[in-house]
Amino acid sequence: MVHPAQGAYTGREHSAIIRRSVCPYDCPDACGLLVEVEGGRAVRASGDPEHPFTRGFLCPKMRHYERTVHSPQRLTTPLVRTGPKGSGPKGSGNFRPVSWEEAIGLIAGRWRQIIERHGAEAILPYSYAGTMGLIQRNAGHPFFHRLGASRLERTICSPAKKAGWKAVMGNTRAPHPDEVMRSDLVILWGINAAATSIHFLRGVREAKKRGAKVWLIDTYRTPTAAVADEIFLVRPGSDGALTLGLMHLLARDGRLDENFLKERVQGFEELRQRILPDYPPEKVSALTGLPVTALEAMAAAYGAARAPFIRLGSGLSRYGNGAMTVRTIASLPALVGAYGKPGGGCFCGTSTSAAFALSEVTREDFMARPTRLVNMNLLGQALTKLEGPPVHALYVYHSNPAVVAPDQNAVLRGLEREDLFTVVHERFLTDTASYADVVLPAASSLETSDLYNSYGTYCIQRARPVIPLVGQSKSNWDTFALLAKAMGFTEPFFSQSADDLIDRLLAIPSPWLEHINTALLADGRTVELPVPAAEGFGTPSGRIEILNTAESEPLPRYIPSYAAQEDLLPLRLMTAPSLFSLNSTFYEQTDLRKRQGGMRLLLHPEEAKIRALSGGQMVTAFNSLGEVNFLLETSERVPPGVAVAEGVWWLEHAPGLRTVNALTSQRLTDRGGGSTFYDNAIDVRPAS
Ligand SMILES: Nc1nc2c(c(=O)[nH]1)N[C@H]1C(S)=C(S)[C@@H](COP(=O)(O)OP(=O)(O)OC[C@H]3O[C@@H](n4cnc5c(=O)[nH]c(N)nc54)[C@H](O)[C@@H]3O)O[C@H]1N2
Numbered sequence: 001m002v003h004p005a006q007g008a009y010t011g012r013e014h015s016a017i018i019r020r021s022v023c024p025y026d027c028p029d030a031c032g033l034l035v036e037v038e039g040g041r042a043v044r045a046s047g048d049p050e051h052p053f054t055r056g057f058l059c060p061k062m063r064h065y066e067r068t069v070h071s072p073q074r075l076t077t078p079l080v081r082t083g084p085k086g087s088g089p090k091g092s093g094n095f096r097p098v099s100w101e102e103a104i105g106l107i108a109g110r111w112r113q114i115i116e117r118h119g120a121e122a123i124l125p126y127s128y129a130g131t132m133g134l135i136q137r138n139a140g141h142p143f144f145h146r147l148g149a150s151r152l153e154r155t156i157c158s159p160a161k162k163a164g165w166k167a168v169m170g171n172t173r174a175p176h177p178d179e180v181m182r183s184d185l186v187i188l189w190g191i192n193a194a195a196t197s198i199h200f201l202r203g204v205r206e207a208k209k210r211g212a213k214v215w216l217i218d219t220y221r222t223p224t225a226a227v228a229d230e231i232f233l234v235r236p237g238s239d240g241a242l243t244l245g246l247m248h249l250l251a252r253d254g255r256l257d258e259n260f261l262k263e264r265v266q267g268f269e270e271l272r273q274r275i276l277p278d279y280p281p282e283k284v285s286a287l288t289g290l291p292v293t294a295l296e297a298m299a300a301a302y303g304a305a306r307a308p309f310i311r312l313g314s315g316l317s318r319y320g321n322g323a324m325t326v327r328t329i330a331s332l333p334a335l336v337g338a339y340g341k342p343g344g345g346c347f348c349g350t351s352t353s354a355a356f357a358l359s360e361v362t363r364e365d366f367m368a369r370p371t372r373l374v375n376m377n378l379l380g381q382a383l384t385k386l387e388g389p390p391v392h393a394l395y396v397y398h399s400n401p402a403v404v405a406p407d408q409n410a411v412l413r414g415l416e417r418e419d420l421f422t423v424v425h426e427r428f429l430t431d432t433a434s435y436a437d438v439v440l441p442a443a444s445s446l447e448t449s450d451l452y453n454s455y456g457t458y459c460i461q462r463a464r465p466v467i468p469l470v471g472q473s474k475s476n477w478d479t480f481a482l483l484a485k486a487m488g489f490t491e492p493f494f495s496q497s498a499d500d501l502i503d504r505l506l507a508i509p510s511p512w513l514e515h516i517n518t519a520l521l522a523d524g525r526t527v528e529l530p531v532p533a534a535e536g537f538g539t540p541s542g543r544i545e546i547l548n549t550a551e552s553e554p555l556p557r558y559i560p561s562y563a564a565q566e567d568l569l570p571l572r573l574m575t576a577p578s579l580f581s582l583n584s585t586f587y588e589q590t591d592l593r594k595r596q597g598g599m600r601l602l603l604h605p606e607e608a609k610i611r612a613l614s615g616g617q618m619v620t621a622f623n624s625l626g627e628v629n630f631l632l633e634t635s636e637r638v639p640p641g642v643a644v645a646e647g648v649w650w651l652e653h654a655p656g657l658r659t660v661n662a663l664t665s666q667r668l669t670d671r672g673g674g675s676t677f678y679d680n681a682i683d684v685r686p687a688s
């Protein structure tokens with residue numbers, strides 16, 4: 001048993017000591033960490049066995065967090081560009097180290113000129129989820145609001161999923177994730193939980209032990225297939241049709257919970273009469289690629305289950321029809337009354353940030369007027385085409401758009417502009433940083449204070465620094481404090497510390513925080529918030545709204561994805577998460593890169609054969625947006641018609657000049673302005 005030390009790093013410790021922290025990355029689990037610190041360095045990271053949900057188990061990515069924190073590649077001083085833009089880490093001779101004072105002075109000077117000539121909206125902040133802590137993640141909002149800069153619509157991840165869920169369920173809160181243990185039919189739907197929700201799988205395995213059956217519905221056999229009893233591989237973007245087909249069969253066979261539908265659901269009759277007749281099994285089979293016998297068996301098993309539980313991922317929402325697909329799936333449990341049963345329903349995710357008055361961090365009130373909104377998925381367009389005013393300055397923090405944003409060629413064309421003044425605050429000289437005019441070194445989560453929420457559990461945790469700052473790095477919060485001072489902002493808000501702001505947030509009354517143990521939280525331990533009691537559904541009508549007249553389409557129906565509408569190229573590209581990286585994070589760890597086995601494209605052997613390709617060969621994947629070289633792997637795990645590229649690789653480690661997002665488009669989802677990373681078609685030829 002380990003006994004972590006209390007309080008923050010003091011700088012006076014000489015022998016090894018163990019301190020608590022939190023995994024800062026964009027993952028639903030938000031693991032509790034124990035960090036062994038020796039001589040001011042983190043020497044080992046392990047899971048905190050006292051974390052109520054993650055219970056001491058870490059994913060392969062975090063097992064050597066110390067290798068990221070103390071990587072020889074960490075940036076340790078501010079840098080100013082001396083060579084051409086975008087020559088990558090190999091060309092790091094293109095920068096010269098400068099002091100923070102010089103760097104901040106340079107930035108403030110350029111920004112003042114730009115504001116004078118073009119107005120503050122010519123400045124665009126760009127950030128996403130390098131760190132999930134509520135303070136560091138949102139640290140730029142008050143600054144850019146006060147500056148009057150353009151605002152970024154942060155919709156790269158899953159806004160379509162949220163919009164789809166909300167259309168049916170409103171603000172209904174998710175059950176506790178361990179509710180899955182009480183289910184007799186668990187459906188892992190469009191989620192590679194073995195990569196993206198590993199602690200949730202513990203509950204799934206427990207349900208299995210108690211007799212539950214587990215299904216996986218995906219577009220290829222992901223590593224999650226190992227826990228599944230049944231695997232259903234659907235055509236990409238066709239889950240909406242699948243769901244309507246299942247509903248058709250449930251209605252046809254009288255497998256409905258009529259009482260539940262009458263009392264707690266709005267609009268099932270309309271759906272039954274106007275929509276479901278259009279989705280007979282033969283048609284749904286043609287749309288989804290699933291045989292009619294499989295559809296019949298699925299509907300029969302779903303209808304007969306005592307408490308079917310859907311764990312819905314985000315992949316299937318990243319399509320032109322993504323919000324509608326989620327809306328349709330969210331309606332399904334209502335037909336059999338699963339939302340009313342322990343262990344039943346649909347789990348999309350939690351949001352414990354709801355416990356906090358986040359507007360006290362983001363400070364929309366600092367805006368003199370609502371400024372221009374720029375959708376982050378349209379960064380390529382914003383940097384190359386936007387007028388009134390064009391973007392003259394970009395400030396990137398905890399994000400890596402040169403590789404994570406769609407339409408890489410457009411993004412890089414934008415970043416290459418000599419007249420664009422780019423600042424990047426980063427831990428590493430990422431591909432984005434290699435295009436910067438000024439690079440600022442960022443602190444890691446072990447060096448900063450923060451308050452962490454979770455989007456897969458009901459846990460929160462406060463973290464304090466466990467090691468001193470590496471080199472001259474600074475946290476997001478402290479960097480914006482310097483920039484605020486340089487820009488002449490005198491509001492006391494900008495001179496408080498991150499810990500001051502955390503104290504303030506925790507002191508604001510919230511029904512979520514009423515009964516928690518504040519001493520535990522102050523001590524840096526994980527605190528689980530009580531799941532709010534479910535009284536009815538959080539919709540305007542108090543019912544599950546299958547019919548929602550506030551939507552432009554009042555009822556769910558199947559809309560084909562962009563790629564299905566075009567049908568120009570034969571392969572649908574799945575840009576799926578890897579077990580050994582998190583978006584473009586962790587590529588600094590050599591072992592994790594090796595475990596991915598290089599930047600690969602997976603194809604069914606038949607698809608390789610008709611193109612005279614073989615596994616192990618270098619291939620070029622292409623479409624109208626770009627070309628990307630991959631190492632080809634042929635695999636029966638991938639059905640014909642589908643290509644899979646896991647991971648978001650750095651250009652530095654790519655076999656060619658581009659990575660996967662040179663093949664993804666800037667098209668948006670039907671609702672929410674989301675990304676459509678999975679809704680792209682490609683073809684493949686031998687690399688020249
Ligand atoms: N190891 C690892 N963990 C991660 C991440 C990572 O990159 N790696 N990313 C983090 C982030 S940012 C997020 S948002 C979360 C969630 O990250 P997401 O990217 O949403 O990952 P999943 O929810 O696992 O869902 C992706 C799955 O959806 C499948 N899919 C794609 N299209 C379809 C379709 O049309 N139908 C069906 N049924 N399935 C489809 C893909 O094949 C894949 O298995 O995970 C986080 N955790």
Ligand SMILES: Nc1nc2c(c(=O)[nH]1)N[C@H]1C(S)=C(S)[C@@H](COP(=O)(O)OP(=O)(O)OC[C@H]3O[C@@H](n4cnc5c(=O)[nH]c(N)nc54)[C@H](O)[C@@H]3O)O[C@H]1N2
Binds near residue numbers: 158398399400575584
């Ligand atoms: N092809 C494809 N593209 C995708 C996805 C996909 O599945 N496939 N997933 C998409 C999704 S769901 C998401 S959420 C986005 C995520 O996109 P991003 O939010 O850009 O995530 P990362 O790639 O993890 O890059 C985060 C960067 O932040 C830096 N960083 C970490 N901590 C700090 C800090 O405290 N301060 C500062 N200043 N920097 C820090 C890290 O070094 C890292 O380079 O990517 C999207 N892109």
Ligand SMILES: [Mo]
Binds near residue numbers: 026
């Ligand atoms: Mo994400």
